[in-house]
Amino acid sequence: MAATQRYSNFSIALHWLIAVLIVIAFILGNIMVDMRIxxxxxxxxxxxxxxxxxxxxxxxxxxxxxxxxxxxPYPTNMGKTQLLAANGTHILLYVLMFAVPLSGYFYTLAAGYPVVYLGLFELPVLIAPNPELKGTLKELHEILNKVMLVLVLLHVAAALKHHFYDKDGLLNRMRPGR
Known part of the structure; x- marks a missing residue:
């Protein structure tokens, strides 16, 4: 696959960095909720x-x-349905990559806790503590995480299908170091 058919090295690096950070955050989130205080x-x-x-x-x-x-460009062998599914999944993933952290941020604020980034500075408090909203935001954060997990697994499965079954080079668009 020609260099022009790949994302930029910057985009590839960001893609994989974000993917790793999301996986770590997801695992950490699942571990911490089951821990005793x-x-x-x-x-x-x-x-x-x-x-x-x-x-x-x-x-x-x-x-x-x-x-x-x-x-x-996508491979030429992708049908209209696959193109719509790919584009729709990407859009939903972007929405969720914003919605999941924002729902967690607002949940934290509704619970009455500040978010102090890296222990260095407090992020703006955009809502006052609100016990009624806290439960709703917690549930929303959990649901959005589950939806994102399903979409990420679908995204990975589709990439692997294209690589191993279709052998159309799609995965090479985002593979590092190629």
Missing amino acids: SPSKLQYFSYHKWLGVTVLGFVAIRLISRLLSKAP
Whole structure:
């Protein structure tokens, strides 16, 4: 696949960095919710929030980069339904990469806790503590995470299908170091 048919090295690096951070945040989130209250649990919550804020920042950069540069073309063998599914999944993933961290941020604020990024500075408090809203935002955060997990698994499965079954070079658009 020619170099012009690949995303830029910058976009590829951001894609994989964001993917790794999301996986770590997801695993950490699942571990911490089952822990008993302890200094370790509180530290894990901080790490989880830091990861969320970092993902949000990197996704904003990635979206701007994506809007400013043309994506490489899809393989010509992809039908209209596959193209619609691919584009729809990508759009939903972007929406979720914003919605998941933002729902966690607002859940934290509704619970009455500030978000202190990297332990260095407090992010703006955009809503006052609200016990009624806290439960709704917590549930929303959990649901959005589950939806994102399903879409990420679908995204990975589709990429692997294209690579191993269709052998159409689609995965090479985002493979690092090629």
